[in-house]
Amino acid sequence: MTDPSRSLLAMRTTAPLIQNITNYVAMNIAANVMLAGGASPAMVHAKEEASEFAGLAQGLTVNIGTLDAEWAECMVLAARAAQDHGTPWVLDPVAVGATGMRRALGQRLLALKPTVIRGNASEILALAGADTRGRGADAADGVEAAEQAAHALATQTGGVVAVTGAIDFVTDGTRTARVANGDPIMTRVTALGCALTGVVGAFITSGPIFDSTVAALAYYGLAGEVAAKTTQGPGSFQPAFLDALYAMTGPDLDEGARISTT
Numbered sequence: 001m002t003d004p005s006r007s008l009l010a011m012r013t014t015a016p017l018i019q020n021i022t023n024y025v026a027m028n029i030a031a032n033v034m035l036a037g038g039a040s041p042a043m044v045h046a047k048e049e050a051s052e053f054a055g056l057a058q059g060l061t062v063n064i065g066t067l068d069a070e071w072a073e074c075m076v077l078a079a080r081a082a083q084d085h086g087t088p089w090v091l092d093p094v095a096v097g098a099t100g101m102r103r104a105l106g107q108r109l110l111a112l113k114p115t116v117i118r119g120n121a122s123e124i125l126a127l128a129g130a131d132t133r134g135r136g137a138d139a140a141d142g143v144e145a146a147e148q149a150a151h152a153l154a155t156q157t158g159g160v161v162a163v164t165g166a167i168d169f170v171t172d173g174t175r176t177a178r179v180a181n182g183d184p185i186m187t188r189v190t191a192l193g194c195a196l197t198g199v200v201g202a203f204i205t206s207g208p209i210f211d212s213t214v215a216a217l218a219y220y221g222l223a224g225e226v227a228a229k230t231t232q233g234p235g236s237f238q239p240a241f242l243d244a245l246y247a248m249t250g251p252d253l254d255e256g257a258r259i260s261t262t
């Protein structure tokens, strides 16, 4: 594992243009989070332009949070374009186990081999076809319960899978890492998982995929810890979190990251 600061500084140096097909709930906070971190987000999802944009962006994220049939098609088109151009792309399978429409789309997107899948434990379990207690967008299973599912998905896609929660778990099918940064208040502000997917999408444009994903999770979780220290609840946490993402230096990250690898 390289120091997480290398990934952060590489990302900030390039300020990568990241196309995000994300949900209505997440659009604003995800764009603000990515800008605070140093990336250049663009929320682009029209069927007529999504694949063209995926050919010019440095990275793509696809989040199935608020679906309709047309959006589903544009997600597939954009992911296919990213695959054709060798552009790294991240899948966020929000509530993928909830309905037949989500399950079917999840399988179509999996077939396009996401570079990284980032979801909570219930979503990773559902995407892998395992039993889950999750129904909506929030996790109802612990991260450990999804480790085997994450491993299976990584092997199936050849990519990296990140399961987030109290202690995040990352695997590429061979290596594993755990990231202990974060604060429980992060589950009480909507779309912070979706915004993290955007940050992962930015980090993986400028370094090795596994190391960059782990670094993105540590950076994000540590910023959450910093913001939680000075705030009283979800309302004040959100602006403090943006400030912490913006202010974090490389040495701050290397000092505060709690990463273990096997």
Ligand SMILES: Nc1ncnc2c1ncn2[C@@H]1O[C@H](COP(=O)(O)OP(=O)(O)O)[C@@H](O)[C@H]1O
Residues within 6 Å of the ligand: 119, 120, 121, 137, 138, 139, 164, 165, 166, 167, 168, 181, 182, 183, 184, 185, 186, 187, 191, 192, 193, 194, 196, 217, 220, 221
């Ligand atoms: N119980 C927890 N303690 C500390 N950090 C957490 C906890 N649950 C989630 N997080 C952090 O919140 C962020 C969003 O993850 P998560 O809540 O799993 O995503 P989602 O919103 O998609 O369900 C991640 O940085 C994760 O590490």
Ligand SMILES: Cc1ncsc1CCOP(=O)(O)O
Residues within 6 Å of the ligand: 023, 025, 026, 065, 066, 094, 137, 138, 190, 191, 192, 193, 194, 195
């Ligand atoms: C509440 C909600 N409903 C559809 S998408 C969405 C946001 C989910 O965000 P996150 O997965 O980051 O909690």
Ligand SMILES: [Mg+2]
Residues within 6 Å of the ligand: 094, 119, 120, 137, 193, 194
């Ligand atoms: Mg989520």
